[in-house]
Amino acid sequence: MVPIELVLALGAILFCIGLYGVLTRRHLVIVLVCIELMLNSVNINLVAFSSIGPFANITGQVFTLFVITLAAAEAAVGLAILIALYRNRESIDAIKQDLLRW
Amino acid sequence: MNINTHIVFFLILAVIAIVCAVLVLALKKISHRVLSMAFCFFAVAGLYFLLRAEFIGIIQIMVYVGALSILFVFGMMMTDHKNVGFGPERKKVHKFLAFIGVGTLLGFMLYGIMGMNLPSNNEQFIGSAEAIGVELYGNYVIALQAAGILLLAALIGAIVLARKEAE
Numbered sequence: 001m002v003p004i005e006l007v008l009a010l011g012a013i014l015f016c017i018g019l020y021g022v023l024t025r026r027h028l029v030i031v032l033v034c035i036e037l038m039l040n041s042v043n044i045n046l047v048a049f050s051s052i053g054p055f056a057n058i059t060g061q062v063f064t065l066f067v068i069t070l071a072a073a074e075a076a077v078g079l080a081i082l083i084a085l086y087r088n089r090e091s092i093d094a095i096k097q098d099l100l101r102w
Numbered sequence: 103m104n105i106n107t108h109i110v111f112f113l114i115l116a117v118i119a120i121v122c123a124v125l126v127l128a129l130k131k132i133s134h135r136v137l138s139m140a141f142c143f144f145a146v147a148g149l150y151f152l153l154r155a156e157f158i159g160i161i162q163i164m165v166y167v168g169a170l171s172i173l174f175v176f177g178m179m180m181t182d183h184k185n186v187g188f189g190p191e192r193k194k195v196h197k198f199l200a201f202i203g204v205g206t207l208l209g210f211m212l213y214g215i216m217g218m219n220l221p222s223n224n225e226q227f228i229g230s231a232e233a234i235g236v237e238l239y240g241n242y243v244i245a246l247q248a249a250g251i252l253l254l255a256a257l258i259g260a261i262v263l264a265r266k267e268a269e
Contacts, residue, residue: 001105001226002112002152008215010116010149014142016208017123023200029132029178033139036170037123040146043162051153054220056227062237064158068165069249073256075170079177080263086181087266 007048014041028085028092032078039071111152119145132178140171157231 014037021034043064050060086092122142129135143166150159238246 001224002108004220005215005218006109006112006116007149007153008218009212010119012208012211012215013120014123016204016211017120017127019207020200020204021127023204024197025127027132029174029181030126030135032177033126033135033174036139036166037126037142040143040166043158044146044149047150047153047155047158050229051155051227052223054223056223056225058227058229058233058237061155061158061229061234062242064155065161065234065238066242066245066249068161069253072165072170073252075173076260077256077263079173080260082177083180083264092181 001052004048004052007052008045011041011044011048014038014044026094028082028094028097029079031094032075032082035078036071036075039067039074043067108152112149115145115148115152118142119149133175136171136174136178139174140167143167143171154226154228157229157234 018034018037018041021037022031025031025034046060046064046067048060050056050058050064053060082092085097089097091097119142122138122145125138126135126142129138143162147159147162147167150156150162
């Protein structure tokens with residue numbers, strides 16, 4: 001059995017890689033991909049506690065299903081927004097989307 | 103499987119996942135980055151199988167590797183994928199500050215995880231699809247309905263947003 005600290009450390013590392021990507025990349029598709037990476041690392045934590053945690057039970061896997069549903073819906077709406085943005089502004093560079101900047 | 107085989111498999115999958123996640127940030131072409139993301143999700147699905155959450159592993163492969171990767175490939179092809187660089191990158195200071203902040207966060211999280219004192223549990227829990235279904239339609243039935251409504255709203259919203267404006 002894998003010690004739970006190793007699995008949690010993997011989740012933390014993946015989360016931080018995704019967060020760094022969201023903060024620094026300029027291509028908006030890559031920003032969405034990094035958000036998916038972050039949600040996935042949350043899933044790793046939930047499944048780890050559900051499987052080898054101190055009070056292992058099924059609830060973590062049920063919540064993982066909800067998170068996967070949420071991630072799919074978010075990716076669909078996000079890509080639709082990107083396509084509309086590209087049609088209207090001819091660019092999906094994150095820096096150029098400054099219409100609401102004060 | 104004894105304990106060492108488990109840990110060796112876990113380390114292999116973890117290294118694959120982390121390397122693919124880094125490649126998502128490091129590669130040049132957008133299509134290669136999306137492919138690397140798919141491999142990262144595949145490694146995480148293998149990790150779920152190792153943790154004996156088989157149903158979640160199957161769902162991960164179907165939803166993430168199957169559906170989301172195709173969705174991202176379509177989104178990439180419908181926008182400007184030929185344009186690799188956007189001229190001047192973000193400022194060096196910005197990247198450096200982001201790196202410092204994320205590194206500090208990672209350090210704190212790893213410190214907290216390693217200092218954690220959990221009561222040990224020697225039984226690995228095996229989550230069957232049947233148990234998930236009983237729980238989902240028993241305790242969490244309202245959340246299940248809400249997830250259905252959310253998917254419907256996302257479907258309609260995506261169609262309305264991505265469709266061409268009528269003249």
